[in-house]
Structures are given as C-alpha cells and as structure tokens.
Amino acid sequence: MEVAVRLDPAGSLAEQIYRQLRDAVLDGRLRREEALPSSRDLAGQLKVSRNTVTAAYERLIAEGYLVGRGGAGTFVNAMPVALPDAPQLPSGSLVPRAVWPRMPIPPDYSETPEFDFRVGAPDTRLFPYTAWRRLLTSQFRQSAVGTGMPVEPAGHLGLRTLLAGHLRTARTIETHPRDVLITSGAQQALDLIGRVLLEPGATAVVEEPGYAPPKLVWEAQGATVIGVPVDEQGLIVEALPPGARVVYVTPSHQYPTGVAMTLRRRVELLAWAQRHDAAIVEDDYDSEFRYTEQQLEPLHSLDRSGRVLYIGSFSKVLLPTLRLGYLIHPTSLRHALHAAKFLADWHTSLPPQAAMADFLAQGLYARHLRRVRRVYRQRHDRITAALAGPLAAHLTVVPSSAGLHLSALPRGAPTDDVLTRARAAGLGLASYPEIAAAAPGQPGIVLGYGMIDAHRITEGLTRLRQCLDAC
Ligand SMILES: Cc1ncc(COP(=O)(O)O)c(C=O)c1O
Incomplete structure (x- = not known):
C-alpha cells in the first residue's frame, strides 16, 4: 500500500x-x-x-x-485507539425524502456477550473455509469468470438448475430454473418483490411480531404496511385487511416466535389470497434446520394458482456475509423481476454464485448440512431440555423444532426486568421488540443458538435461572 x-x-x-x-x-x-x-x-x-x-x-x-x-x-499488527478525525467538509443542506430519517441503520454487533444467545447469525467457525477457498480460486481462473460481459440478471444458470433440483427433493417445490432468481440475500428478494408488485400507497401485510426488513423496505418504497398478529398456529388469516396486495409470512419457523404455521392456516391463507387476488411471500430462511421428522409442506407446494413467491437464503446455512439468496417466482412475474434485478445491480456477483454451484454439484452442500444440523440439533435439544426442566417454573416455551432460535414467555416477571438482570449477568438475550417489528413491551424473550457452543448453553441457562429466581 x-x-x-x-x-x-x-x-x-x-x-x-x-x-x-x-x-x-x-x-x-x-x-x-x-x-x-x-x-x-x-x-x-x-x-x-x-x-x-x-x-x-x-x-x-x-x-x-x-x-x-x-x-x-x-x-x-495493532488496532487503532481512535477513529481518524473527520475531514473538515461542509455537511451540506441536501435533505433526503421524508421516509429516510426514520429508517434504522443496523447496530454495531462487534461486542460479544459472555453467553452469546443473540439471534440472526450462524456459527462462522462451521463455515467450510477450505472447500470455499478452493472453489473460489478455481472460479477466479480467467476462463471461469465469463467473458467480462455481464451475465443474465437472474444469475448463474448452473446454480439455478441445481437449486431447482435441490428444492424439489428437499422441500417438494416444483419450479423451472428459469423461475429461479439469484439475489443478494433474502433482503434483495424483498426489495425486488416490492418494486414489482406494490404501487405507491398499496397495502402490504407483515406478521406481528415479525421480521422487520419487509416492513421497512416496502414502507421506504411508498407502500402502507400493516402488521397482522400471529398466534400459536401462525398468522391469523381472519385478521387480514381485504385490500392487501402482498402478504409476507415465515411459515416454517415464524420470526421471532418460532411457531410453525399449521396446515389449516396455510390452506386458509392460500384461499384468502386467491379470493383477494393477493400475492404471498413465503420466507423460508432457516428451514434447512429441522429437528423433527414431521414436515409441513411449504405454501409454494400447496399453491395451485401461482401466487406464492418463495424466498430462500444461504445466510444461515453458510454465511450472511456471502449475500447469496434466491427467489422462486411465478412465471407471470419473470420479466418484471428480471428487469427489476437488472436495474438494481445487473446481477449478483458471479464468482460466489459459480462457487456455490460447484459446492452443490460436488455434494459438499449436503455434507455440510449434515454436519451443521448435528451441531445445531445438539444445541437446540440442550436449550429445550433446560427450558422443560429447571426453567419450566419461570418460562413458557413456544414450541419450535426448526431454525437457530426459539422463544419463551416469562411467567411471573415482566420481560424487561428479566432482560435487565440477564444482561447484567452476561447473557446476550433479546425481547421481541428489540429484534423484530413488534408492539412496544410485547412480552417474550428470544434465545438464539447459532453462535453459542453447547457446553456454554448449560452454564448460560443456569445463570438465566438465577436471574429469574431473583426477579
Ligand atoms: C426472517 C428472516 N428472513 C431472512 C433472513 C436472511 O436474510 P438475508 O438472506 O438477507 O441475509 C433472516 C436472517 O436473519 C431472517 O431472520
């Protein structure tokens, strides 16, 4: 340098x-x-x-x-002790559109709590670094990165074909590679869907409590976004407003509660969408981690009228920083979505897509999944056992057998009191409103196990019990 x-x-x-x-x-x-x-x-x-x-x-x-x-x-070899001084430049008088000042910027995640029950990330130590180094290196050979001209907006055809095959066997999803769009994470799929389906002022629905990004993205695009409550069966279909154009759900593992949408609700939701000519966005972000044989069919497989857009992501199975996700869409939206993707960023970075295709084709994805599932299952079982045993007097667990987090409702004490004590004891826990779009004060704590070792879970939950005893 x-x-x-x-x-x-x-x-x-x-x-x-x-x-x-x-x-x-x-x-x-x-x-x-x-x-x-x-x-x-x-x-x-x-x-x-x-x-x-x-x-x-x-x-x-x-x-x-x-x-x-x-x-x-x-x-x-050393870290800075202070940030460089900001250069003396005029701050300017330009003003963004009114919606932007209230849009959040992600917090700084760099501080790791002693017991890391934070939600959202997988264990980066499990990432198959050696295989990815090899696959990426081979993609950076001149012949593998293409002609230098941009590729199709929908992405690497080999990856799209392999994904269609994988989803057929793993998730009973029937699609054609032409209707698989590679995106920069689930996040970009949400953005493209909003651009293509929501006129300014149109109504979209999200779950409440629910994953915040769809609400924020679609509001920033000018839509009116309404939160519809979730109960132990998933989204309450009866509460849907009639004019909604798009309904966003996480049926495999509701974010953040962890509930799986019942078959009955799935069928009701599809029927509702058909009656109201609405689209359903099915975010299947962490369904690769299931700890039970019982599997509910995705909405996409139950859909008979081509109104489900199915989002997947490699953020949980591999790394969120890879920014690789995909959207399985109805054929009727193909042109619009490809055009929107092209306008957004032409296409997702090609070498990681091609490396991902090789990772799938060489059976490394399946092997990696087997390995990480074993690790996360152990963590899931350990938390579930503690919640059913020593913590049962204090917390009501929301049953959940998928993903990388689960949630529980404190019995006696208010959630905020529990969290204050837990944080002071070194536990990185969160409430629903802290990590999701939820009503202020909505009770419920979320325990993530993507980042914490199984042996730390036991000690962490013993501390949690001491906090609950003291509340
Ligand atoms: C509900 C939900 N959807 C999707 C994602 C993945 O998003 P992305 O693929 O943009 O990293 C996450 C990650 O935390 C999530 O919690």
Missing part, C-alpha cells in the same frame, strides 16, 4: 518515519493486517537509505505496531 510520509531533512529521518507510521496505525489510517511497502520500496519512495527505513520498521515491530512475516513482508 501507499503510505504518505513527509520528511523534514532537519530532523532524524528514522524517527520521523517511525512516528508517522505509528500515528497512522493508531488513528486507523493503516489497518490491522494491511501490508506495508518493503523497506527497499519505501526507501526509494522517500529517497532515504534503506537502513533508515529498516531502523524505523524494527522499532515499530519491537513495540508491536507491525509484525514481520518472513518472506511475506511487514504487516500492521
């Missing part, structure tokens, strides 16, 4: 190089793991002797700011 060092011929040159590089590390201009120029290159750039630069580097290495890695070079 280029390092801006200015030298005053009057002072010690090695000292000045040392100080300026040290300050750059401390204020974050040079970031951890960044490579420095070789001493020869920096000496040439600054027109000083190589010994001068070597002396500065040696001191920075001795003090821990840099690290030398044999033939690989010299790298930044």
Whole structure:
C-alpha cells in the first residue's frame, strides 16, 4: 500500500518515519493486517537509505505496531485507539425524502456477550473455509469468470438448475430454473418483490411480531404496511385487511416466535389470497434446520394458482456475509423481476454464485448440512431440555423444532426486568421488540443458538435461572 510520509531533512529521518507510521496505525489510517511497502520500496519512495527505513520498521515491530512475516513482508499488527478525525467538509443542506430519517441503520454487533444467545447469525467457525477457498480460486481462473460481459440478471444458470433440483427433493417445490432468481440475500428478494408488485400507497401485510426488513423496505418504497398478529398456529388469516396486495409470512419457523404455521392456516391463507387476488411471500430462511421428522409442506407446494413467491437464503446455512439468496417466482412475474434485478445491480456477483454451484454439484452442500444440523440439533435439544426442566417454573416455551432460535414467555416477571438482570449477568438475550417489528413491551424473550457452543448453553441457562429466581 501507499503510505504518505513527509520528511523534514532537519530532523532524524528514522524517527520521523517511525512516528508517522505509528500515528497512522493508531488513528486507523493503516489497518490491522494491511501490508506495508518493503523497506527497499519505501526507501526509494522517500529517497532515504534503506537502513533508515529498516531502523524505523524494527522499532515499530519491537513495540508491536507491525509484525514481520518472513518472506511475506511487514504487516500492521495493532488496532487503532481512535477513529481518524473527520475531514473538515461542509455537511451540506441536501435533505433526503421524508421516509429516510426514520429508517434504522443496523447496530454495531462487534461486542460479544459472555453467553452469546443473540439471534440472526450462524456459527462462522462451521463455515467450510477450505472447500470455499478452493472453489473460489478455481472460479477466479480467467476462463471461469465469463467473458467480462455481464451475465443474465437472474444469475448463474448452473446454480439455478441445481437449486431447482435441490428444492424439489428437499422441500417438494416444483419450479423451472428459469423461475429461479439469484439475489443478494433474502433482503434483495424483498426489495425486488416490492418494486414489482406494490404501487405507491398499496397495502402490504407483515406478521406481528415479525421480521422487520419487509416492513421497512416496502414502507421506504411508498407502500402502507400493516402488521397482522400471529398466534400459536401462525398468522391469523381472519385478521387480514381485504385490500392487501402482498402478504409476507415465515411459515416454517415464524420470526421471532418460532411457531410453525399449521396446515389449516396455510390452506386458509392460500384461499384468502386467491379470493383477494393477493400475492404471498413465503420466507423460508432457516428451514434447512429441522429437528423433527414431521414436515409441513411449504405454501409454494400447496399453491395451485401461482401466487406464492418463495424466498430462500444461504445466510444461515453458510454465511450472511456471502449475500447469496434466491427467489422462486411465478412465471407471470419473470420479466418484471428480471428487469427489476437488472436495474438494481445487473446481477449478483458471479464468482460466489459459480462457487456455490460447484459446492452443490460436488455434494459438499449436503455434507455440510449434515454436519451443521448435528451441531445445531445438539444445541437446540440442550436449550429445550433446560427450558422443560429447571426453567419450566419461570418460562413458557413456544414450541419450535426448526431454525437457530426459539422463544419463551416469562411467567411471573415482566420481560424487561428479566432482560435487565440477564444482561447484567452476561447473557446476550433479546425481547421481541428489540429484534423484530413488534408492539412496544410485547412480552417474550428470544434465545438464539447459532453462535453459542453447547457446553456454554448449560452454564448460560443456569445463570438465566438465577436471574429469574431473583426477579
Ligand atoms: C426472517 C428472516 N428472513 C431472512 C433472513 C436472511 O436474510 P438475508 O438472506 O438477507 O441475509 C433472516 C436472517 O436473519 C431472517 O431472520
């Protein structure tokens, strides 16, 4: 990398190089793991002797700011102690559309609680790094990344074909690869659906409590979004407003309660959508993790009138930072969705799509799933056993046999009191309103087990019990 060092011929040159590089590390201009120029290159750039630069580097290495890695070079080794000062630029008087100031930006997730029951992420330690390194490397051979011209907006055809096959066997979903659209996560599928189906002012429905992004995305696009309550059978179909154009649901594992929508409700919802000429968005975000033989058919498989849009994501099975998801859509929407995808970002980054196709084709996805399912099942069973045993006097569990989280309702104490004590005891738990669109104060705590080891679960839940005893 280029390092801006200015030298005053009057002072010690090695000292000045040392100080300026040290300050750059401390204020974050040079970031951890960044490579420095070789001493020869920096000496040439600054027109000083190589010994001068070597002396500065040696001191920075001795003090821990840099690290030398044999033939690989010299790298930044320390974290900044402060953010770099903001440059003095005018802040401007431009104003965004009225909707944007109330749209949230995700919080900083960098602080890990002692007992990490946070919801939303899988265990990154389980990601198959070696296989993905190999697959991505092979995609970055010139022949594999295409002609340099953009590819179809719907994405890598091999991946779409393999996904159609996978969904047929794993989820009884019948689709054609032409109706599989690869997206940058489930998030982009929601965005495209809103663009294609919701006129400004149109009504859309989300679950309440429910996953916040569909509400936010569609409101930002100008729709009116209404929350419809969920009970122990899933979305209450009777409560749907008649004019809704789009209804968003998470039937396999309702977010955040964990309830599975009953077959009866599924059939009622499809019948309702047909009567009202509405679309259903089925978000099947974590259904690859099921801990029971009993499987309810997705709405997409039950649909006889082509009104279900089925969203899947690799965020839970692999990594959320891959930003890979997909949308199975009715053929009638193909042109509009491809055009919307093209306008949004032309197509999702090709090399990860192609690597994902190889991952599926070589049987590595199935193997990975078997492995991670075993791990998460153990965690799920451990939490369920504790909730049915030592914690049963304090918490009513919402039955759930899928996904990476489950929820429970505190019996005696208010949810907020439980959470305050639990957090003070090092537990990373959340209430419904904190992680979902929900009425303020709605009772219910959510326990995620994507990130916590099974052996930590037992200790964490013992602490939770102590907190509940004290409430
Ligand atoms: C309900 C729900 N849908 C979808 C996703 C995945 O979203 P994405 O694929 O955009 O990462 C999540 C992730 O937490 C989720 O909770």
